Amino acid sequence: MRKNILAFIKLFFGYFVCAVGIVMTINSNLGLAPWDVFHQGLSKLTGITIGRAHILTGVSIVALSSIFGEKVGWGTIFNMLFIGIFIDFLMLNNLIPIFNKFLPSLIMMLLGLLVLGFGCYLYLSVGWGSGPRDGLMIALVKKTNKSVRFIKNIQEIIAVSIGYILGGSVGIGTFLMAILGGYFMQFAFKIAKFDVSQIQHRFIEDDIKFIKEKFICKKS
Template identity: 55%
Template sequence: MEKNIIRIVKLIIGLFVYAVGVVMTINANLGLSPWDVFHQGLSGVINITLGQASIAVAFLITVLDIVLGQPIGWATIVNMLSIGTFMDILMINNLIPTANGLFTGLLMILLGLIVQGYGCWLYVNVGLGVGPRDGLMVILTKRTGKTVRFNKSVIELGAVIIGYLLGGSIGIGTVVMAFLGGPIFQLVFKTVNFNVEEVNHRFIQEDIRFLKEKLKSKEAN
């Protein structure tokens, strides 16, 4: 029980840290990340907050993950609900400063990506599944036989195009994040000696199977 509590606390902290990094890149005012271009465009069209748009998109992608056969974990559900909520709390209360120049904006983007990297390490390391968007990338890689980089690029390019058509903001920051996001995450993971492929995730399907076996065992007795 104590181990599970520690994992949950670490998960929540990691997702909050990740949200802080996301808001830092938004407040850099140099263009949004590929997914946030989509979130902003959607939020403007249906008149909801950026965080609520993030939750809505994450929900739809989670459903798509399940349909395509990608196992999801409890962290996937918590990720779907909490990052957007944390983003709204941070942005509505102006808890993250806003950049007002090119240099400070680029600095905020770089720091924001580093913060996201550490947040990702914290929540993925608990072994309760990955985020909806990462899950989509994984299952498409399995289904198409294409590389992770190819599928990630196609997904994010699609998000940028749709988001821009809906009114989302793009700029130099969008390009910087698209090219530097992966390398910075990799560098962050090296600083904590973290290998994503070594994490053994526990998925919701396993818990359901475990409960069914327990029920069968009780009925048999």
């Protein structure tokens, strides 16, 4: 029980750190990260907040990933909901400063990528499932036999293109984040001495089987 409580705290702290990193990149005003261009465009189209657009996109992606046969963990569901909630909390309360000059904005954006990398480490290391967008990427890699880099790039190109058409902000920061995001995440993982390939995720399906075996089968 104590182990699960600590894992739960680490998971949600990781989501909050991810939200801080995302808002830092948004408030740097150099252009949004590829998926955030889509979220902002969807926000402008529908009139909902960016956080709610993040949640709505996550729900759609999880549904699509499930169709492709990718398993869903509790962490996937929580990721889908709470990062968006934390983004709205930070932005609506103006808890992270907004920069307009190039050098402070660039520093803010790069720090945001690093913070996001640490947030991903925190929630992924719990082993309760990856985020919706990463889950879709994994599902498409399995289905198409294409490389992770190829699928990730295609996903982000589509997200940026649709987001831009809908009115999302594209700038030099968008291209920098597309290029540097993976490097900063890898750097954060290295500092934390975290090997993502060693993580064994626990899925909702596993918990359902456990409950059936533990309670239903015993009664039988």
